[in-house]
Amino acid sequence: MVPLSYYLVxxxxxxxxxxxxxxxxxxxxxxxMSIELMLNGVxxxxxxxxxxxxxxxxxxxxxxxxxxxxxxxxxxxAIIIAVYRTRETLNVDRVNLLKL
Amino acid sequence: xxxxxxxxxxxxxxxxxLGVLLTAVAYTVWLERKVVGHIQxxxxxxxxxPFGLLQPLADGVKFIFKEDLLPPHVYKPLYIAAPMIALxxxxxxxxxxxxxxxxxxxxxxxxxxxxxxxxxxxxVLGITSLGVYGVALAGWSSNSKYSxxxxxxxxxxxxxxxxxxxxxxxxxxxxxxSFSLRDIVDAQSGTFWGFIPRWNIFQGQFVAxxxxxxxxxAETNRIPFDLxxxxxxxxxxYHTEYSAMKFAMFFMAEYANMITVACLATLLFLGGWHGxxxxxxxxxxxxxxxxxxxxxxxxFLFLYIWVRGTLPRFRYDQLMAFGWKFLLPLAIANLxxxxxxxxxxx
Amino acid sequence: MLHLFVFSMFGLVCVAGAVNLLVQRHPINSALSLVVxxxxxxxxxxxxxxxxxxxxxxxxxxxxxMVLFVxxxxxxxxxxxxxxxxxxxxxLFGIPGMLIGSVLVAWVLLERSGTGNVAVGAxxxxxxxxxxxLFHDFLLPFEVTSVLVLIAILGAVVLASHPASxxxxxSQPDKREG
Numbered sequence: 068m069v070p071l072s073y074y075l076v077x078x079x080x081x082x083x084x085x086x087x088x089x090x091x092x093x094x095x096x097x098x099x100m101s102i103e104l105m106l107n108g109v110x111x112x113x114x115x116x117x118x119x120x121x122x123x124x125x126x127x128x129x130x131x132x133x134x135x136x137x138x139x140x141x142x143x144x145a146i147i148i149a150v151y152r153t154r155e156t157l158n159v160d161r162v163n164l165l166k167l
Numbered sequence: 168x169x170x171x172x173x174x175x176x177x178x179x180x181x182x183x184x185l186g187v188l189l190t191a192v193a194y195t196v197w198l199e200r201k202v203v204g205h206i207q208x209x210x211x212x213x214x215x216x217p218f219g220l221l222q223p224l225a226d227g228v229k230f231i232f233k234e235d236l237l238p239p240h241v242y243k244p245l246y247i248a249a250p251m252i253a254l255x256x257x258x259x260x261x262x263x264x265x266x267x268x269x270x271x272x273x274x275x276x277x278x279x280x281x282x283x284x285x286x287x288x289x290x291v292l293g294i295t296s297l298g299v300y301g302v303a304l305a306g307w308s309s310n311s312k313y314s315x316x317x318x319x320x321x322x323x324x325x326x327x328x329x330x331x332x333x334x335x336x337x338x339x340x341x342x343x344x345s346f347s348l349r350d351i352v353d354a355q356s357g358t359f360w361g362f363i364p365r366w367n368i369f370q371g372q373f374v375a376x377x378x379x380x381x382x383x384x385a386e387t388n389r390i391p392f393d394l395x396x397x398x399x400x401x402x403x404x405y406h407t408e409y410s411a412m413k414f415a416m417f418f419m420a421e422y423a424n425m426i427t428v429a430c431l432a433t434l435l436f437l438g439g440w441h442g443x444x445x446x447x448x449x450x451x452x453x454x455x456x457x458x459x460x461x462x463x464x465x466x467f468l469f470l471y472i473w474v475r476g477t478l479p480r481f482r483y484d485q486l487m488a489f490g491w492k493f494l495l496p497l498a499i500a501n502l503x504x505x506x507x508x509x510x511x512x513x
Numbered sequence: 514m515l516h517l518f519v520f521s522m523f524g525l526v527c528v529a530g531a532v533n534l535l536v537q538r539h540p541i542n543s544a545l546s547l548v549v550x551x552x553x554x555x556x557x558x559x560x561x562x563x564x565x566x567x568x569x570x571x572x573x574x575x576x577x578x579m580v581l582f583v584x585x586x587x588x589x590x591x592x593x594x595x596x597x598x599x600x601x602x603x604x605l606f607g608i609p610g611m612l613i614g615s616v617l618v619a620w621v622l623l624e625r626s627g628t629g630n631v632a633v634g635a636x637x638x639x640x641x642x643x644x645x646x647l648f649h650d651f652l653l654p655f656e657v658t659s660v661l662v663l664i665a666i667l668g669a670v671v672l673a674s675h676p677a678s679x680x681x682x683x684s685q686p687d688k689r690e691g
Contacts, residue, residue: 069520072622074557077524079622081550083615084531090607093600096540096586100547103578104531107554110570118561126566127646133573134658138665140578144585145672152676157591160599245541286640289568296576300548303580307541307587319587326580346640 074115081108093158095150099143106136172275180281181262188261192422193223199472206476233411238309241408245308250409250416253301257423260294263287264430265349267440267456278349279457287348288340291431292333295386299325301420306405317404320483321388321395327490328385328392334498335378338505339367339435352439366438371508374501376436378494380470383428385490387421390475394483429467437463520560526553538593540586544579551575565640 081104088101110129117125147157154162197212197219204211212219237243267279284290299322306318343351355366368376385392396404406417433439440456481489530550534543551574558567647655 069517069560073520073524074561075622076619077527077557079615079618080528081531083611083618084528084535087607087611088535090611091535091600091603093597094540094591096582096589096591097534097543100534100540100543100582103574103582104534104547104550107551107574111554111557114558114561114563114566118563123642123646124650126563126643127651129563129566130569130647131651131654131658133569134662137573137578138661140581141665141669142672144581145669147585148589148673151589151591157589158597160597245545284564286564286568289565289572293568293571293576296572296580299576299580300583303583303587304545315587319584322580322584326577344641 071115071119075112078108078112078115081105081111093160095147095157095159095162096144098159099140099147103136103140106132176275176277177281180277184261184281185258188258188423188426189419191426192419193227195422195426195468196226196418197223198468199475202469202472203476206473227415230411230415235411235413238408240310242308242310245304246408247413249301249305249308250413250420252304253298253420254416254423256294256298256301257420257427260291260427261423261430263291263348264427264434265352265439266460267453270453280349283349284347285350286346288336288346288351288431288435291348291427292329292336295332295424295427296326296329298420298424301417302405305409305417309405309408311408314405314407317395317407321405324388324392324395324483324486324490325386327487328382328494331378331490331494331498332382332386334495334502335375335382336431336435337502338372338375341502341505341509342367342370342372348434352434352441355438356441364438364441364443366436366441368436371505372436372501374497375505376432378498378501379432379436381494382490383432384471384474385486387424387428389425389471391478391480392486394480394486397480425468425471426464429464429471432467433460433463437467516560520557523553523556523560526550527557540591541583544582544586547582548575548579551579565643 085101085103085105085108088104089098092098092101110132113125113129113132117123150162151157156162200222201211201219212222215221215225237246262281263284265278265280265283269276269278271277302325303318303322306314306316306321309315309318339351340346343354345351345354355364355370384390388396396406406414409417440460442455442459527550530546530553533546534550537543537546551570555567555570555575558564558570
């Protein structure tokens with residue numbers, strides 16, 4: 068029997084790592100992966116609460132989060148490819164001017 | 168059954184399954200060389216042992232003694248890890264494949280599979296999806312243009328045909344009503360009119376079987392879909408820079424994937440371990456389903472090898488167009504029609 | 514007891530993978546550690562009884578979305594990232610801030626929340642029930658997400674296509690071979 072708060076702490080740690088990666092990393096693909104890590108942490112807490120309250124809609128919501136994450140990753144990576152083609156760099160510090 | 172007994176039984180089953188699988192992989196290579204040889208009007212291996220039966224042993228010894236090169240320009244961690252990843256995921260899916268009924272050995276009642284989960288089919292599909300990593304990472308870490316192109320092409324092909332593979336199986340799922348592989352096989356027991364077995368392929372999933380067959384050829388990178396690894400095309404694709412034991416691991420992974428796909432086809436479309444009437448003493452009755460299962464897998468592998476010896480290969484754009492523009496709509500249409508028929512019948 | 518052991522083992526693997534994602538400098542290593550995180554999260558879902566969600570996590574997230582990430586990293590071949598002044602400042606303030614924040618949240622969750630224990634496999638999660646929910650109570654969100662995925666596909670195809678070929682195709686509309 069594992070207390071629910073353990074699952075929530077794990078989810079919080081994953082979310083915190085995601086936020087840290089989002090703030091400290093300079094490669095745009097790694098920033099995207101930190102966003103995916105945050106979404107995974109949130110998924111875990113959805114499923115943990117669904118197990119606590121025996122409500123299956125928590126699991127269904129996880130599907131929607133996954134679908135939205137997939138759509139966002141697709142479009143985001145396409146944007147990254149377009150940015151790389153024009154700017155020749157993946158470092159966000161160098162993509163800070165509107166003009167090339 | 169207590170936990171320690173369960174673990175002991177599982178370990179024994181894992182050892183037996185791995186032993187059987189690795190021997191089957193080695194002798195599938197032998198079978199392929201013999202059959203393709205006869206199709207091409209030559210003998211195949213005949214010198215090492217009777218009918219060349221010790222050829223896989225000789226090949227294994229050769230691979231062990233060959234020099235295992237580590238080229239200086241590769242990205243070492245992933246270069247060494249990629250064949251291991253490919254082989255691990257190829258060998259893991261055997262743990263979910265049931266080969267027979269429940270048997271009772273020394274008073275322990277156990278199913279003839281390593282673990283019996285009620286979402287077995289989904290886990291096998293998940294393991295197949297994870298197998299893409301071995302190919303993609305091998306192509307990239309080799310740091311050479313042929314490998315990168317071959318790796319990207321192979322992984323794009325595998326990812327595209329995974330969708331048609333999964334969708335073709337959903338028709339079977341609708342008819343069986345469960346994800347568990349054992350339940351799907353049990354839904355195919357019995358016969359129509361006394362002699363036609365109630366296999367899914369005769370129960371209307373004929374189109375789904377052919378979609379599955381073609382998607383399986385593409386998933387395992389076999390002719391007619393083996394452009395990414397054919398020697399005349401991209402040198403050798405993603406395993407250009409690999410030698411000796413690491414190359415042998417890719418080779419084994421490919422044949423283990425073939426066997427996994429053949430097992431799935433047998434379970435889902437050809438009735439699994441069901442055969443004509445049970446006869447003989449109980450010990451024979453426990454082992455006979457395993458023989459039917461093995462016979463059906465052998466037939467499926469023979470079909471694989473026969474197609475390899477007969478057909479030319481597709482060009483890459485033809486291959487991708489076939490997967491997305493023909494196979495996927497056909498799989499969706501099959502799914503819709505099956506769902507309609509099942510809903511109208513009940 | 515076994516439940517706690519398996520939970521902590523895979524929880525440690527999750528956290529190790531997440532920290533490895535932050536520490537590694539080459540994006541391909543970060544991508545592979547994220548795959549490890551997703552795999553161990555799938556085991557955590559299995560412990561909670563959500564077997565279908567675990568399988569979908571492996572098939573969709575680890576087997577498709579992360580493959581897309583790995584493809585893009587391989588195609589763009591960007592290499593090791595370099596430290597800049599901005600990133601040093603962010604590391605100096607961000608990492609201690611995050612640590613303090615997460616320790617606070619963890620303390621509040623462990624001490625003050627009134628939630629109880631969760632047994633192994635607590636959720637009734639056979640796929641049949643989830644399918645029922647998806648197609649009855651949540652039908653509208655389901656259809657809306659399918660439209661969303663279609664829009665994402667269209668957007669990705671347009672954004673990632675070569676601008677040169679698009680210009681060529683529009684400026685020479687009727688070039689028949691002679």
